[in-house]
Amino acid sequence: MKLNLKIWRQKDRESQGKLVDYVLEDLNPHMSFLEMLDTLNERLILTGDEPVEFDHDCREGICGQCGMMINGIAHGPLQNTTTCQLHLRSFTDNETIFIEPFRSQAFPIKRDLRVDRSAFDRIISSGGFVSTNTGQAPDAHALPVSHQVTEEAFDAAACIGCGACVATCKNSSAALFTSAKINHLVLLPQGKEERQERVIRMVEQMDAEEFGHCSNTEACEVECPQGISVLNIARMNYEYNRALTRRK
């Protein structure tokens, strides 16, 4: 199959970027989207052009490193799928595809399609953990946790930190990412002890990173590769309200 690509090229953080046209022919529809970019890069290198820089690593949808806007949709047309798991069979022959980086004030573009998502790391380091040191743990069976609660906590913990929620949010809100971690931890007895401090610190850090407000449009859940529920955001609000009313 043939594809007409319009790819965002930007030299570095400060430079102005622009869309550049490329045409690829004789592509196999079973090829993954990133393998298509590999093919393009191979060609660019051999013709003396600079290859396109893009984020990727595990290529099985779990590391969260890949991520780009494909035709104006985070991770492309398939819902709940990372870019690396997208295959060319999701496109039609001779289709024009726009490929842009995830855009947000909090995710500066480093080069081409690569963005800096270290804001997410800083949100986690502000409180996304259980304050326990190595070697202090009681026996794993000391505290039973119900099957249902564990499954709910897992649903929230499944977040891969790719940033599609931010990219797809009209406000660049990080509410889904932040709330998923808050809820994963608050649901489990081990994480309940510091629930107040955690939610306040993580929300403040989220704001300091200049993410926008959540407007509850719920687009993030639709595009999230892990299908993290927007109810996490409601629950984060509950936790935050609860913490504010109880704070001394």
Added chain:
Amino acid sequence: MLTTLSRKMLLCLTGLFLGFFLIIHLLGNLQLFLPVEEARLQFNWYSHFLSGNGLIKMVSYVLYLSIIVHVIDALIITSKNKKAAKPYQKDQRGRASKWYSRNMGVLGTLILIFLVIHFQNFWYVYKFGTLPVDSNGNKDLYQLVVTTFQEWWYVVIYVLSMVALCYHLIHGVHSALRTLGVFHPKYVRWIKVAGAVYAILVCAGFAMMPIYIFITTG
């Protein structure tokens, strides 16, 4: 300094108060559907009662304040969101959400413009203009309403504004309850339906008034 969540809370509380006011406003205005002479006396008495009552006066100030805070807070939130987000060359993000949930600001602006017209039509004239009195000696606001809604284009403005309000309320109530922190899946579903029913009833009720008057008195 407010956090993103606190700002949303402020928007939520003022919005819910305004939404609650709409119910009272609607119930009171249902008097317009009475037979003409009965409606005139009832409605004018009711208007007189509202403007004379001290408690109601207090509430009205809270109401004005809520409108102002809701608008200013929304402006701040929107400007911060605009700063946080960056535009795409090709943007199809809209596939994942409802158009009205993404355009609360536009809907809100329409509603604000409507409010200005609405206040100018009735509130301003009632407060600062001169109106004839009815047989009970109350200012004849009813006549003003009837006169206004005999203009077809006022009816159109009012009805369209109620459509805007309806969408604003459908998303607004839903979003407000999220902000309050209602997260249980069962109640969330129920509340979403209840919020939509509320929005449709209130807006349909208000929209019926100009249409009814246009048809029955025109």
Added chain:
Amino acid sequence: MNLDAKIPEGSLEQKWENFKKTAKLVNPANRKKLEVIVVGTGLAGSSIAASLAEMGYQVKAFCFQDSPRRAHSVAAQGGVNAAKNYKNDGDSVYRMFVDTLKGGDFRAREANVYRMAECSLNLIDQAVAQGVPFSREYGGYLNNRSFGGVQVSRTFYARGQTGQQLLLGAYQALMRQVGKGAVKLYSRHEMLDLVLVDGKARGIIVRNLDTGVLERHAGHAVILATGGYGKIYYLSTLAMGCNGSAIWRAHKKGALMASPSWIQIHPTSLPQSGDYQSKLTLMSESLRNDGRIWVPLNTGETRKPNDIPENERDYYLERRYPAFGNLAPRDISSRAAKERIDAGFGIGPLKNAVYLDFAKAIKEQGRAKIEEKYGNLFDMYRKITGFDAYEEPMMISPSAHFSMGGLWVDYELMTTVPGLFALGEANFADHGANRLGANSLLQASVDGYFIAPYTVANYLSGDIHTGKIDDQHPAFDKAQEAVEANLRKLLAIAGNKTVDYYHKTLGKILYDYCGLARNEAGLKGAIVEIRKLREDFYKNVKIPGDSITMNSELEKAGRVSDYLEIGELMCFDALSRNESCGAHFREEYQTAEGEAMRNDAEFQFISAWEWAGADADPVLHKEELTFEVLKPIVRSYK
């Protein structure tokens, strides 16, 4: 060279206790004067960095990914083993030790293996305390499943994302220390060389991958937790960035490499579908709990799998290994698959796969139960292949997965370079010639949480009077100059072939001659071919751009240039071992039934290789293995 494993005194059960009792300590006031460099932020790296920082050491952590959470531990699916015996099915530390040692074909140290089994108990406790949502039963207690090569259920799991959840636990512990300022985090930094001062590991040279700037970092000890080098085969289950460069460059600075040819080929990954392919996605081994593996009984079968009647299917694992059936260990399952595929029974468009069938399990347990257990794996299968595995069998094939080999370390996880430690998959220590499923997360974690915190402290106790290590020392200058020269050399080649071409070609050579089956002639030929390929690489590779900006091709070129050397060493290693053991199957050494033939009389040792220069053959050193508790037996899963 004398390879002293430094195994502590005492009976097997007492060795680790004895070490801990007598290990030297560092006073809390002195700890903040000591700096430790940790390279890699997977399970082993994150956990040791967090643990050391909690104790009060100054830690610098490095990873090449854009966040520590993306390290490839994240991709482990099936689970983590621990001898908790919560299932009351007769499990114990000793039984786990036996299973692991036997699974590794008696090519690992007894003391190390026993310690790993022993520490597995604490790991589950630690992970639960961090908030890892392991699967639980309705009563609220932890659930287990069974994995290949064992007859008990000792595998703890969090759906099919156990690695992700364990890594996030360690990552969160790490980020907590980063937030406190106890760990300095350098993401998107790649280690390009190790710096030795007076024979001790005292620092590293790294390249900031976003800016291209070279930096020097000094410390009292260097810990490499950089994972495995299975990506050397190009097509593998590993991430695109996984590489062997950190350990290889340490190897060139004097650390011995042990058993480099022991690479596990995982039996259940998705088959290759074309030349463009960059990766073979793993389907968790846990699927073999409920899936049955088969190929058609006739070659040239053209019917769809569901149309092939039961009596025309060959459930070859159940046929050949009735006791373990579909849960036979990985090396055996992979080889059995290769045997069928090579014999012409392979399925799929390229005839390179076998079926993994869930029809029976779905019929017996219901679709909902299978969905709960493996839902995410079935989803992933559909996304990648476009087929629905609830309706028809999956197509799977073997793929390079895990390197049992790695830097040689002693019982204290220290390499032959003083002050240089290797943790997790980067070392060779615990799995012998074949790793059992769900033991890799375990090894990485216990190395980082429970072993290295003691052994690194034991080493650092000798450094409390050393003072700050100076990164302006001439040794740093020299190392940095060498790194710069190497980058210049690569960029100057300006040939006409891409880096990926060399990587793919090398991978093909290794799959063919140093993969599931090896023989003398093939290995000798492979060494010649790899040398030629390497020569060609330095003449004809083309790397665009420069070294002072972000340049992915330059990063890849550095890694592939190392692979071209590691691959050669793998062939030397495989060639020198005239026996079949675990993942190492020499065709000359097999029984009449095609099973592996080990040779304990001559090869009961660990091969540790010394770098002798680019143009010289590597030098072999041997660490003899002694088995005091468990006498080696023939490994049979029949």
